[in-house]
Amino acid sequence: MLKTYLPLALTFIFFLPLTAQDLSGSLFSKETNESIPYASVEIGKNYGVITNNEGEFQINVDRFTEKDSLRFSSLGYQSTRIALKDFVQDTIIYLKEDVSELEDVYLINKKLSPQEIMAKVNENLAKNYNYSLRQYDLFIRNESDNEILDAEFEINKATFLEKKVTKKFNTELEELLKTTKNVTSKSYSEKFIRVSLGEKIDSLKVDIQKATVLKDTTQSSDVESFSSEVMKKIGQNLNSENTFKVKSGILPIDDSLKVGKKFKVQTKKSDSIYTKNLKESYVDYFKYNDKLNLGKFDFVREYEDYAYTIEDITGFNGEMVYILSFEPDRGRADYLGKLYVSAESFAIIKAEYHLEEGEKASGINMKFLLGIKAEQTKDTGLIIFKKNENNTYDPVYAKSKTNQYIYFNRSFKFKENTEDRSKRIKFKFDMLVENQSNMNTEILFVNSSPVTSEQFNSIEENKGKKLDYIRKYDASVWEGYNIISPDRELEEFEL
Incomplete structure (x- = not known):
């Protein structure tokens, strides 16, 4: 961890933006007149979007004809269809609550207990979820x-600087800190990419279609930006081609650190996003991340540590669905939430979860x-799956909110590796950073389809895409793409 903090800084798509036809609207409950968030809006097989948290949606229908129709559905509601030729732009669609009586079905099903249902969920995880030889079009929004x-x-010692220069340097740093502390910087990023997975998920290919950033680059309060400014000031004065021994307190960090590379900070903002930088994170996401691998959630894997209750039984897409609520029952259990489980396949088709008050998702306190403390104090999420043509389940939508707190207070000593001790550069500084960050991520799986090994091998990745930096949210930037409709806060955000 100390070494990580030392530098203090890490074929087949149909897009026709000139003639794009994007339809938009919103979904409401007929009975309550309340918006229906995260409802499904589909047209064709495995192609569609999700309503946002305000019940709004937008969908591109270029590849379809007037004979096709949009299907609107949500758990607990009766689905409805509207033909494209009858669709009115920005209309409100009302869904009726599903009041089907399922008690008789429930009795025929031997009235399984919540624990028995969760046991069957675990037995069928490998069968129900398999991302090998699949291709997904993703829209990702990060806030x-x-x-x-x-x-x-504070620099305590710098043999390459005169004392009056060192004093001036520390004064400049104090001024920098005054403009940095207690200032919140906010940013949004959005990208549309195609992810293709081979027989082994590690053999993943990424094709970036578009990427935008909405961020004030003149004022930032994140650790990386602050660190860059500090390192830039040091690099302006430190000039050595030799390596350095580095210690933090009594702990050795590196015996041959090339300081020149660490302290020469790139100040120009990157104008592109590169495929090679995304691949590793998406391998992790599909293979290891608990957001798509339900067996990694402890409330699924260690279900006996939780108190599960059958809250209700409903119908969805022609099948019976158990609605299970859960809460911690033993000391090591940390989450509360709901699972929606198919009574036919025992697949989880929807999961809602959040950390219990006062608990931490992860952390270290030394x-x-x-002088190190790091903890994740918020972990809230929603994930929705849908059955595909192979009778396995593809992700449709994933949303997560996390909070991270970092405290770092260490001293560092640099000693130049040179035979001439009289000219050896020595450098010592103390650094404290206490940072808090919140991250909200939404991923919409617009389209999913199977690929053969031959098709996968023939796919060529692009190197990356130029980043579009924007100062105010502009919906026309995404014309012709299926995205998650922006909420009011994003629409009104302006630099």
Whole structure:
């Protein structure tokens, strides 16, 4: 961890934007007149979008004809269809609550207990979820805000600087910190990519279609930006081609650190997003990340640590669905939420979860021993799956909200590796950073389809895509693409 903090800084698509036909509207409950968030809006096989948290949607229908129809559905509601030729732009669609009586079906099904249902869920995980030889079109929206709660940086010794220069340098750093502390910076990023997975999920290919960033680059309060400014100031004065021994306290960090590379900070903002930088994170997402691999959720895997209750039984897409609520029942259980489980396949088709008040998703606290503390204090999520043509389940939508707190307070010593001790550069500084960040991520799986090994091998990745930096959200930027409709906060965000 200390070494990570030392530098302090990490074929077949139909897009016709000139003639695009994007339809938009919103879904409401007929009975309550309330919006229906995260409802499904589909047209054709495995192609569609999800309503946002305000019940709004937009969908591109270029590849379809007037004979096709949009299908609107949500758990607990009766689905409905509207032909494209009859669709009115920005209309409100009302769904009726599904009041089907399922008690007789429930009795025939031997009235399984919640624990028996969860046991069957685990037995069928491998059968129900398989992402090999699949292709997905993804729209990803990230929202983040960062705040440096406290920051201190002081050079105690620098043999390459005169004392009056060192004093001036520390004064400049103090001024930098005044403009950085307790300022929250907010940013949005959006991208549309195609992900193709081979027989082994590690053999993943990424094709970036478009990427945008909405961020104030003149004012930032995240740790990386602050660190870059500090390192830039040091790099302007430190000039050595030799390597350095580095210690933090009594702990050795590196015996041959090339300081020149670490302290020469790239100040120009990147104008592109690169495929090679995305691949590793998406391999992790599909193979290891608990957001798509339900067996990694402890409330699924370690279900006996939770108290499960059957809240209701409903129908969805022609099958019976158990609605199970859960809460911690033993000390090591940390989450509360609901699972929607198919009574036919015992697949989880929807999961809602959040951390219990006062619990942490992860963390390390060595504040007094090593001056380090890091913890994730919020973990809230929603994930929705849908049965595909192979009778396995593809993800449709995933949403997560996390909060991270980092405290770092260490001293660092640099000693130049040179035979001439009289000219050896020595450098010592103390640094404290206390940072809090929130990250909201939404992923819409617009389209999913099977691929053969031959098709996968023939797919060529692009190198990347130019980033579009924008100062105000503009819906026309995504004309011709299926995306998650922006909420009011994003629509009104302006730099």
